[in-house]
Amino acid sequence: MDFEQSLCMNNIKKRKVWRLNHCPQYGIITIMQGGRVGNQMWEYASVWAVARRTGLEAYVPRCMRLKLDQIFEQLSVPTFEEIGHCPVEINHFVKSLEAWNFTNQSIILPRYYIKPELVLTWVQDIIQEFRIKKKILEKSQQILRIAAKFSTAKIHTFIGVHVRRTDYIGYLMRKHNTKPADVGFYKSSMAYFERKYSNVIFMVVSDDPSWCWKKLGYKNNVYITSRSHKNSPALDLAILASCNHSIYDYGTFGEWGAILAGGETVYYNLSHSSSCKTARILKNWHTL
Incomplete structure (x- = not known):
């Protein structure tokens, strides 16, 4: 004991x-x-x-x-x-x-x-x-359907977007002497997926949804999952894992969301982060 x-x-x-x-x-x-x-x-x-x-x-x-x-x-x-x-x-x-x-x-x-x-x-x-519980997965699927309801397309390509800010901004400066990813990283990553796939919908999971809405909310194919109410970590992970592909900045939570999704991942190139090691192993992970 x-x-x-x-x-x-x-x-x-x-x-x-x-x-x-x-x-x-x-x-x-x-x-x-x-x-x-x-x-x-x-x-x-x-x-x-x-x-x-x-x-x-x-x-x-x-x-x-x-x-x-x-x-x-x-x-x-x-x-x-x-x-x-x-x-x-x-x-x-x-x-x-x-x-x-x-x-x-x-x-x-x-x-x-x-x-x-x-x-x-x-x-x-x-x-x-790491099989997510059925009830949590069903709720995440419901959120994906809500995000797609304004589209006339029958088949969509969902891209999970992880935006980590709040406490991580100070951590990045202390640990890596660097600033957080700016909006340009997310915009260029989104543009990449829009060029490559059709009927793309971006499912944004973030600890700072107001920043995401201010910077990315102008796009009609962006759905910010926790804008109206905060999701549990379990539901956020299920949303990321339920997507076809991923945009990942940093932090182990978003990293696992991309791993469980299993598709193509565009990640933020942060030196000495575990994502760089992951990208050397998973061939569908890359930077732009």
Whole structure:
């Protein structure tokens, strides 16, 4: 219990009774919880992928599963509830895949661990792992239909547009010494998709919908999803994942929206970001 709690950002409820499954014969792979939905998706996916690579048994803390279970169907990596009765040998843990040497050794990955080059080796499998709950998907599909109702075309090409601003503006300056993407990035990316595909509708997901409306609302094929009321992160992710293609600026949330959509992605070229690593693996990701 103390070990599991040490992996979580917030306190988790103590359990009087744990499921008594078999104790791991060899080492395990787990991770410390950090960040919001996008970060925790990378953290979960990293545990899932390292387990595949090493053969170690994968477990995530309940605090992470409680968050992700609100969005996704039947995630396969179990929680420590399965082995809560088993002893924990802290001195058998290392902090990276690179430091791991033998099967009896366990790995505890740090918060904010992002390894696209490992996870995306099995990109179609991780897309299947992150299957969004049916009710959330149905609601996102309803929003796409609303966005298309003023068009006379029967078939549309939906482009998910992720616009991250608010807290990220300061982060970009501190971390990368750069300003956020200006409206020119979104306009040129939209123009690219309009040239390439027919009956394009842009589904804009943003933490600053008023900025999006001011800068992009003049286009009659732009639908700003949270302009009238704020969507949940789960619904925003489902909207992005339901689109055919993606325009992505930065941040792990929009990155996962584009990965789950699975189509062509135009991304903002930000040096040292995980999107650059992702683009080296996924051939349909590119900058303009």
